[in-house]
Amino acid sequence: MKKFTKLTSAVVPLNIENIDTDQIIPARFLKATTREGFGENLFRDWRYENDNQPKADFVLNNPTYSGQVLVAGKNFGCGSSREHAAWAIQDAGFDVVISSFFADIFKGNALNNGLLPIQVSEEFLTQIFKAVDKDAKSALTVDLENQTVTITETGEAESFEINAYKKSCLINGYDDIDFILAQKDLIEEFEIPNPLKGA
Amino acid sequence: MLTQPTGSHATPSPSGRAGVGQTLVEKIWDAHVVKSEEGFPDILYIDTHLIHEVTSPQAFDGLRKRGLPVFRPKQTVATADHNVPTLDQLLPIKEELSRYQVDMLTKNCAEFGIELYGLGHPFQGIVHVIGPELGITLPGKTMVCGDSHTSTHGAFGAIAFGIGTSQVEQVFATQCLLQQKPKTMKIEVNGELGKGVGAKDIILYIIAQISAAGGTGYFIEYAGSAIEALSMEARMTICNMSIEMGARGGLIAPDQTTFDYIKGREFAPAGEEWDKALAYWKTLYSDADAKFDNVLTFDAADIAPMITYGTNPGMGMGIQENIPATQAQPEKEKLSYQKALDYMGFDDDASLIGKPVDYVFIGSCTNSRIEDLREVADFVKDKHKAENVIAWIVPGSKQVEQQAINEGLDKIFEAAGFQLREPGCSACLGMNEDKIPAGKYCVSTSNRNFEGRQGQNSRTLLASPLTAAAAAVTGVITDVRELLTPEPPKGGTERYQ
Numbered sequence: 001m002k003k004f005t006k007l008t009s010a011v012v013p014l015n016i017e018n019i020d021t022d023q024i025i026p027a028r029f030l031k032a033t034t035r036e037g038f039g040e041n042l043f044r045d046w047r048y049e050n051d052n053q054p055k056a057d058f059v060l061n062n063p064t065y066s067g068q069v070l071v072a073g074k075n076f077g078c079g080s081s082r083e084h085a086a087w088a089i090q091d092a093g094f095d096v097v098i099s100s101f102f103a104d105i106f107k108g109n110a111l112n113n114g115l116l117p118i119q120v121s122e123e124f125l126t127q128i129f130k131a132v133d134k135d136a137k138s139a140l141t142v143d144l145e146n147q148t149v150t151i152t153e154t155g156e157a158e159s160f161e162i163n164a165y166k167k168s169c170l171i172n173g174y175d176d177i178d179f180i181l182a183q184k185d186l187i188e189e190f191e192i193p194n195p196l197k198g199a
Numbered sequence: 200m201l202t203q204p205t206g207s208h209a210t211p212s213p214s215g216r217a218g219v220g221q222t223l224v225e226k227i228w229d230a231h232v233v234k235s236e237e238g239f240p241d242i243l244y245i246d247t248h249l250i251h252e253v254t255s256p257q258a259f260d261g262l263r264k265r266g267l268p269v270f271r272p273k274q275t276v277a278t279a280d281h282n283v284p285t286l287d288q289l290l291p292i293k294e295e296l297s298r299y300q301v302d303m304l305t306k307n308c309a310e311f312g313i314e315l316y317g318l319g320h321p322f323q324g325i326v327h328v329i330g331p332e333l334g335i336t337l338p339g340k341t342m343v344c345g346d347s348h349t350s351t352h353g354a355f356g357a358i359a360f361g362i363g364t365s366q367v368e369q370v371f372a373t374q375c376l377l378q379q380k381p382k383t384m385k386i387e388v389n390g391e392l393g394k395g396v397g398a399k400d401i402i403l404y405i406i407a408q409i410s411a412a413g414g415t416g417y418f419i420e421y422a423g424s425a426i427e428a429l430s431m432e433a434r435m436t437i438c439n440m441s442i443e444m445g446a447r448g449g450l451i452a453p454d455q456t457t458f459d460y461i462k463g464r465e466f467a468p469a470g471e472e473w474d475k476a477l478a479y480w481k482t483l484y485s486d487a488d489a490k491f492d493n494v495l496t497f498d499a500a501d502i503a504p505m506i507t508y509g510t511n512p513g514m515g516m517g518i519q520e521n522i523p524a525t526q527a528q529p530e531k532e533k534l535s536y537q538k539a540l541d542y543m544g545f546d547d548d549a550s551l552i553g554k555p556v557d558y559v560f561i562g563s564c565t566n567s568r569i570e571d572l573r574e575v576a577d578f579v580k581d582k583h584k585a586e587n588v589i590a591w592i593v594p595g596s597k598q599v600e601q602q603a604i605n606e607g608l609d610k611i612f613e614a615a616g617f618q619l620r621e622p623g624c625s626a627c628l629g630m631n632e633d634k635i636p637a638g639k640y641c642v643s644t645s646n647r648n649f650e651g652r653q654g655q656n657s658r659t660l661l662a663s664p665l666t667a668a669a670a671a672v673t674g675v676i677t678d679v680r681e682l683l684t685p686e687p688p689k690g691g692t693e694r695y696q
């Protein structure tokens with residue numbers, strides 16, 4: 001898994017609430033059998049017309065905005081459990097998603113791929129949007145070790161929560177399978193009275 | 200067949216609170232904790248892993264890269280549902296990528312020794328329909344699937360939740376998941392439902408009350424007299440949509456209704472196993488002094504037939520109500536709210552009654568079971584769909600389809616101008632050919648009204664099977680109560696009062 005420690009980057013603002021995973025990656029693009037290449041269809045129907053012409057007013061098509069941090073309204077990633085949503089965001093070059101609220105499954109999927117979901121307060125989210133509104137190149141610094149997000153221009157900062165285990169996975173690039181496999185004997189012991197156990 | 204908790208189930212995990220009664224979620228969770236360690240998520244044992252063609256290929260690939268087998272293939276069950284056509288299922292799938300994905304599932308299941316109920320198998324169907332009907336879904340189990348509507352299985356008093364593909368790989372490799380114990384919420388619905396109001400209306404009402412994010416972080420236990428009075432299939436409709444308020448899981452304590460439903464099903468325990476299982480299942484309820492992190496109570500009498508007007512399942516209202524005013528929304532949410540109404544082509548403060556409809560879709564893991572089909576057949580018998588409407592009925596499984604034919608429902612649908620198709624997820628998410636065209640309105644018994652969910656730029660109005668059938672017959676959004684006969688018809692369901 002991809003490692004993450006610290007990042008300073010401009011942001012791509014998407015001030016819309018309840019962005020569901022069908023918007024992030026529509027179902028018709030879920031037919032691939034590998035994890036790569038979903039980025040080109042990220043936010044497909046917001047980003048392109050039916051004839052595949054880019055929609056000029058969508059933020060990802062606006063050259064003013066760039067960076068590895070996606071900032072979105074509350075309840076980001078609701079709906080389907082498709083991990084393709086996290087893959088698409090990552091494949092499009094993002095390493096961090098910031099919102100004031102994340103859907104559970106999306107958050108877990110992101111963490112399992114080294115894409116860092118950061119939940120900030122409504123107030124701080126508003127501050128970020130204001131800073132980017134004022135200056136599109138306005139940057140954020142995300143420091144995972146110290147669990148802080150800082151608006152570079154103003155120095156305004158907020159700390160964020162992350163499960164200590166997940167934090168160490170991100171910093172070291174470990175995944176859950178490595179962790180559980182190391183305890184396989186415990187699982188087998190747990191299963192002893194289980195007649196369903198495979199042959 | 201796992202009918203009782205395994206291993207160290209009697210030992211409460213460190214997160215269990217001494218001296219306080221346990222919720223149903225806590226009882227099942229604690230019985231499945233392989234290891235609980237401060238600062239780490241619990242290692243949770245998974246009894247049953249359901250898989251389908253869309254969210255599994257990358258997980259199988261991951262196993263190959265790691266050189267691992269599926270740890271417990273006999274606890275894994277596969278079906279093809281998301282991509283499959285709903286006409287001429289026995290012919291090769293026309294769409295190349297869909298065919299490839301379904302073929303991959305077949306190959307992967309053969310390679311890793313997993314039972315597959317694929318196209319042509321009499322058990323094939325939507326993964327959340329076949330689990331219960333085959334007796335695979337049982338009280339007290341932990342169940343996962345790479346699909347957010349896995350919460351459906353909670354209707355039996357199981358901990359069931361959707362997972363991402365990395366977690367599918369985790370369960371393949373270890374039969375376990377690393378999971379934080381969820382918070383618990385109890386939602387009680389008490390009293391009697393009114394005429395024309397069913398399970399779908401209950402859950403759409405709850406989501407409209409608490410919003411599309413109101414359940415995030417919780418597992419929800421549904422309780423109260425209105426829930427207890429529901430059939431198993433109606434309970435599945437309720438638990439299915441838990442995720443639409445952000446809750447990964449929703450469950451209902453098993454009772455006689457549950458036990459009667461399970462008994463005799465294909466893979467249900469039988470004989471001595473049944474007796475042992477039943478004795479255990481009867482211990483599965485929240486203790487009277489159990490503490491929930493949140494409790495909400497609703498009155499069934501307040502619930503009308505529901506319909507959604509926006510682009511998330513929380514944007515729902517009683518069918519006679521007007522769409523809430525944009526001005527009444529919190530300042531920060533006005534933009535997103537107006538964007539949703541613009542997408543739908545609706546004005547705020549307007550009624551939907553009388554609004555023309557183009558499609559009616561009766562199907563999905565929410566409402567495609569035999570009771571749904573019977574209810575629609577009862578209603579449309581001796582009626583005909585309106586000319587402007589295309590009406591699809593997509594059964595949840597081959598078994599549901601066969602049962603519908605055995606009962607002659609296919610003839611009723613045909614006479615009413617409804618097309619009975621073959622099983623699959625179909626127009627719920629439009630991964631196969633069953634798409635709603637751009638700009639068209641579809642009254643759908645599915646679970647999501649997101650932008651483009653049923654096809655690019657399609658517009659979805661979520662409703663119950665009865666409300667959908669009423670729209671098909673009149674061609675416009677209709678309060679189904681006005682079309683119901685005052686006396687219970689012969690063979691009708693208890694919902695006609």
